Amino acid sequence: MKELEYPFEGGVLISKRKSILRKLRKSVSQSFLSKKIAILGGSTTASIRDMLEVFLLSQGIDPEFYESEYAQYWQDAMFGENLIEFKPDIIFIHTSFRNIKELPNLHDSVRTIDLKLEKGFEYFKTMWEKLISRCHCPIIQNNFERPIWRLMGNRDAWDLRGVTNFVSRLNQRFYEFAQTHSDFFINDIDYLCAQYGLDKWHDVYYWHMFKYALAVPATPLLAFSVANIIKSIYGKNKKALVLDLDNTLWGGVIGDDGVDGIGLGPEVSMGQAYSEFQSYVKSLKDIGVILTVSSKNEEGNAIAGLNHPDTVLHQEDFAVIKANWNNKDLNIREIATTLNIGIDSLVFVDDNPAERAIVRCQLPEVTILEVNIVEDYIRTIDNNGYFETTNFSAEDLVKSKMYTENTKRAELALSFGDYRDFLISLKMIAVIRDFEPIYMQRISQLTNKSNQFNLTTKRYSQSDIEQVTVSSEYIRLYGKLSDKFGDNGLVSVIIGKKKGDILDIEVWLMSCRVLKRQMEDAMLDRLVEEAQKVGIKTLKGYYYPTVKNAMVRDFYKIQGFTKINEDSVGNSQWTLDIQSYNKRNDVIEVKK
Amino acid sequence: MSLSREEINTRLNEVFRDVFDNANISVSDSTTAADLEEWDSFNHIALIVAIEKEFGIKFSMVEVTNMHNVGEVVDIIEESKHRNG
Numbered sequence: 109m110k111e112l113e114y115p116f117e118g119g120v121l122i123s124k125r126k127s128i129l130r131k132l133r134k135s136v137s138q139s140f141l142s143k144k145i146a147i148l149g150g151s152t153t154a155s156i157r158d159m160l161e162v163f164l165l166s167q168g169i170d171p172e173f174y175e176s177e178y179a180q181y182w183q184d185a186m187f188g189e190n191l192i193e194f195k196p197d198i199i200f201i202h203t204s205f206r207n208i209k210e211l212p213n214l215h216d217s218v219r220t221i222d223l224k225l226e227k228g229f230e231y232f233k234t235m236w237e238k239l240i241s242r243c244h245c246p247i248i249q250n251n252f253e254r255p256i257w258r259l260m261g262n263r264d265a266w267d268l269r270g271v272t273n274f275v276s277r278l279n280q281r282f283y284e285f286a287q288t289h290s291d292f293f294i295n296d297i298d299y300l301c302a303q304y305g306l307d308k309w310h311d312v313y314y315w316h317m318f319k320y321a322l323a324v325p326a327t328p329l330l331a332f333s334v335a336n337i338i339k340s341i342y343g344k345n346k347k348a349l350v351l352d353l354d355n356t357l358w359g360g361v362i363g364d365d366g367v368d369g370i371g372l373g374p375e376v377s378m379g380q381a382y383s384e385f386q387s388y389v390k391s392l393k394d395i396g397v398i399l400t401v402s403s404k405n406e407e408g409n410a411i412a413g414l415n416h417p418d419t420v421l422h423q424e425d426f427a428v429i430k431a432n433w434n435n436k437d438l439n440i441r442e443i444a445t446t447l448n449i450g451i452d453s454l455v456f457v458d459d460n461p462a463e464r465a466i467v468r469c470q471l472p473e474v475t476i477l478e479v480n481i482v483e484d485y486i487r488t489i490d491n492n493g494y495f496e497t498t499n500f501s502a503e504d505l506v507k508s509k510m511y512t513e514n515t516k517r518a519e520l521a522l523s524f525g526d527y528r529d530f531l532i533s534l535k536m537i538a539v540i541r542d543f544e545p546i547y548m549q550r551i552s553q554l555t556n557k558s559n560q561f562n563l564t565t566k567r568y569s570q571s572d573i574e575q576v577t578v579s580s581e582y583i584r585l586y587g588k589l590s591d592k593f594g595d596n597g598l599v600s601v602i603i604g605k606k607k608g609d610i611l612d613i614e615v616w617l618m619s620c621r622v623l624k625r626q627m628e629d630a631m632l633d634r635l636v637e638e639a640q641k642v643g644i645k646t647l648k649g650y651y652y653p654t655v656k657n658a659m660v661r662d663f664y665k666i667q668g669f670t671k672i673n674e675d676s677v678g679n680s681q682w683t684l685d686i687q688s689y690n691k692r693n694d695v696i697e698v699k700k
Numbered sequence: 701m702s703l704s705r706e707e708i709n710t711r712l713n714e715v716f717r718d719v720f721d722n723a724n725i726s727v728s729d730s731t732t733a734a735d736l737e738e739w740d741s742f743n744h745i746a747l748i749v750a751i752e753k754e755f756g757i758k759f760s761m762v763e764v765t766n767m768h769n770v771g772e773v774v775d776i777i778e779e780s781k782h783r784n785g
Binding site: 129154313316324 | 715718719720721742745746749750752753754760761764765
């Protein structure tokens with residue numbers, strides 16, 4: 109929804125919240141994730157809850173809320189029974205510098221201040237650890253915003269007795285905890301208050317009148333930030349950028365101005381601005397964003413621009429380049445098909461409002477950046493949190509490389525008459541094993557991101573995965589696949605729960621980038637092998653249809669299972685007798 | 701630019717309709733929180749934020765504390781618009 113994209117007016121969102129909510133509620137469908145969010149506040153949280161509801165709905169998450177009584181965050185976290193009964197999927201702790209028990213003063217010695225810091229940190233740490241053991245779910249914790257006043261003026265920033273200094277040291281301790289604990293995320297209100305404007309953020313009228321620790325018109329910004337963390341945890345980040353070229357990645361029109369005439373590089377201000385934007389886009393690749401181009405140009409001109417002496421982005425940085433005279437909605441559709449990702453995971457950047465209007469009309473699922481000038485590009489992309497990075501796995505660093513390798517595989521496939529010959533020529537090697545600690549994050553990420561090849565679409569936080577891993581009730585397998593072109597990384601996950609001599613397959617998913625490679629056969633072979641070891645006689649598979657997983661509706665049938673049941677909405681159950689089983693995979697070498 | 705009471709009333713009514721998402725609301729000078737079911741303490745804050753936004757003004761704590769009916773809100777807006785030319 110356009111009014112919920114940065115930059116938005118907090119005051120306007122608050123005035124129009126009810127009608128926006130009404131519209132969003134109408135859009136709720138079966139594909140929405142239902143999530144229970146517990147808000148533990150150190151000050152009033154009502155407006156934050158309301159705005160969070162709006163932003164989460166706009167991201168496809170239907171929230172149910174639990175709120176602590178006023179300022180009871182700590183007691184609730186430590187002892188609250190209602191919180192446990194609520195069974196939160198996510199806990200958000202909304203505290204502010206007003207919740208710091210002991211601030212330093214000018215009479216304190218360095219040692220006293222250190223003790224206060226330690227005590228202040230321990231107070232929070234005890235609470236987090238208690239929450240981790242009581243709730244086993246991701247925790248989102250505010251850091252501290254800059255305090256309202258600076259007693260010593262500028263000196264407050266560096267003098268150990270300054271509250272400003274103390275707060276920034278306490279924040280550092282929070283970050284150290286975040287660095288050593290997965291499923292613990294900082295909501296950076298220290299950034300938000302600066303972005304919003306400290307004077308306006310700290311409008312104490314809202315504190316004294318209603319006990320809000322920030323100005324109420326700033327609560328949408330805060331809620332937006334929390335919603336971005338939550339949607340990122342649940343794999344609802346955007347995945348790819350579709351970029352125009354002329355007047356988007358460089359100044360001017362390359363077809364008219366020639367490669368020497370475009371604005372790029374250090375010579376002129378405009379060129380510098382485009383170069384900086386290119387650098388930003390290039391670094392997005394490092395967090396796993398796939399880069400693509402859709403430009404109305406002759407392909408030769410597009411490539412010439414990407415070979416400009418001052419270009420930061422090169423042809424090989426893009427997984428797909430569509431430079432032609434087709435309508436952009438057509439190109440965008442093809443880009444999504446080539447990459448095998450949903451149209452709703454694309455962000456379109458184009459300086460031309462007419463192109464944007466066509467795409468908006470034809471493909472309303474695409475996120476469109478409403479920006480006309482280069483100096484606004486970075487800020488707008490950055491602040492919208494499309495690519496909010498909560499879980500950063502090694503896969504992300506090389507993701508776009510994997511997509512480029514896939515393009516090469518597709519080219520090779522065309523040169524073979526027989527598909528099996530092609531598969532053999534890939535020299536595939538798979539590693540299929542029980543879950544291991546280094547992959548917990550990636551496994552959780554996959555359960556949250558995979559939509560198409562996902563039989564049950566069951567989502568797991570990292571804590572959930574860790575719990576499954578230590579339980580003897582489960583058989584778990586992850587699968588990695590590499591071939592002569594490169595490593596695809598961890599691409600498949602199966603979780604089966606033992607029930608006597610039956611194994612209930614609760615999760616079977618695979619990344620679409622390894623479709624049609626017999627990886628699913630290799631996974632089934634290993635699953636049968638592990639199941640037989642513990643006396644399982646029957647595998648039981650489940651298919652729950654969603655708007656995105658139609659491709660696996662007949663998956664179990666293809667794998668030789670027998671359908672035993674299907675209800676009116678298409679939920680089906682399948683069984684496979686494994687007492688006699690013939691291996692299916694004959695093209696991948698499997699390492700255990 | 702100073703606004704007439706009538707103009708203020710019309711715009712204020714729109715704000716009430718927006719905040720409560722109810723197109724049938726019609727407020728007058730004598731309307732109080734007791735007259736509108738939706739006008740609870742939480743919506744009250746949203747209402748104040750919305751009025752401030754609509755008229756580009758900022759209420760003081762004293763003003764908000766002393767608001768008892770819509771007429772008094774109009775008084776404050778009128779005065780503030782007059783004050784700021």
